[in-house]
Amino acid sequence: MVKATSIILMQEAKSIRDVDIRNKRILIRVDFNVPMDRDFNISDDTRMREALPTINYCIDSEAKSVVLVSHLGRPKSRSTDFSLKHVIKRLERLLNKSIYFADSIESAKAQQDSNQNQIILLENIRFYEGETNNDELLSKKLADLCDVYVNDAFGTSHRAHASTYGVAKFASQKVAGILLKKEIDSFAKVMHNPLRPLLLIVGGSKVSSKLSLLQNVLDVVDKIIIGGAMSNTFLKALGYDMQKSLVEDNLIHDAIRILELAKEKKVKIYLPVDIVSTDSIDMPKDIKITPSQDIPDNLIAVDIGPASVKLFSEVVTASQTIIWNGPLGVYEIHQFSRGTFNIANAIANTYAFSFIGGGDTADAIDKAGQRDNMSFISTGGGASLELLEGNILPAFEVLDKR
Incomplete structure (x- = not known):
């Protein structure tokens, strides 16, 4: 049976609104796994739109940087067909801001260190072999990108992957995004x-x-x-x-x-x-x-x-x-x-x-x-x-x- 205690326990997760994020590096696990046609035109951007409140909250709260992490499809290796480059234009239009695309975690870190108030979209996290295996090294690398880890990807919250589960072990603060809280409530x-x-x-x-x-x-x-x-x-x-x-x-x-x-x-x-x-x-x-x-x-x-x-x-x-x-x-x-x-x-x-x-x-x-x-x-x-x-x-x- 659905236990009330289970629901209450999940509702007890801290929200991004419960912590001070001013001048902090934020890593948000979003769900940009959106449907596209063969020409990479997005046919439904609902999941992207649902992530906007949390991203905008970080911007309005003067976060130092925001790194967005997502998967797209189920690639078996790196492939342009599954690159998150295809969502950049839509995301920039939705946020009305420029986005830096990082093709690696190292690139994201370098960009983060050299710029303030930067929004960075990391390449498809499923390109990393350790993602679905909840690899500890990958989890540490992701945690190194942030002072506060935010999970706002409800669609993948039932999976214990590096970007949804393992990263929290090494992040000093780990909280739920606005969408994640809305889903459980x-x-x-x-x-x-x-x-x-x-x-x-x-x-x-x-x-x-x-x-x-x-x-x-x-x-x-x-x-x-x-x-x-x-x-x-x-x-x-x-x-x-x-x-x-x-x-x-x-x-x-x-x-x-x-x-x-x-x-x-x-x-x-x-x-x-x-x-x-x-x-x-x-x-x-x-x-x-x-x-x-x-x-x-x-x-x-x-x-x-x-x-x-x-x-x-x-x-x-x-x-x-x-x-x-x-x-x-x-x-x-x-x-x-x-x-x-x-x-x-x-x-x-x-x-x-x-x-x-x-x-x-x-x-x-x-x-x-x-x-x-x-x-x-x-x-x-x-x-x-x-x-x-x-x-x-x-x-x-x-x-x-x-």
């Missing part, structure tokens, strides 16, 4: 003494990725809606023939157990009552809407049907707090986006506090035009899941406490 609002009824909506493709989440939240939530390909495994567990739909057969027993546990704990689980199915996701020629137990031969479930939309929308309307992680269909394809978009619209039309986790869910809400109507959209998918599973994130463990 918003999470506390939905999981620690929330307004009820509390509804969890889960979707996406796999039960396996959210199995521990479902087991964990049964002690906390009042209702659960399960959609997307996830629901196929649960529907098959009820004895339905899912035809060619994606099903995790090895998890059917787990799905049955979750349904049983939910019944014991008086948590109502809602599954799709009708399904949109097709012969092909990429080149659909045959699209059907049928009851969930009557999917036509050889078709694939790709979205919830209109009756499910109506049922789920009524559940949404009756809720006071809503957590949503995972789309309810193949929303990227126009013909199969209606279910996900309609639920986004339903949430937008409530007065409930809505907490959105996961990159695909946030993207779907953007495509539905409802971003501004959600209470909080988290910048971290995996980190949000870890929180919902009741875990203390490594990034919070190593920060100074109040």
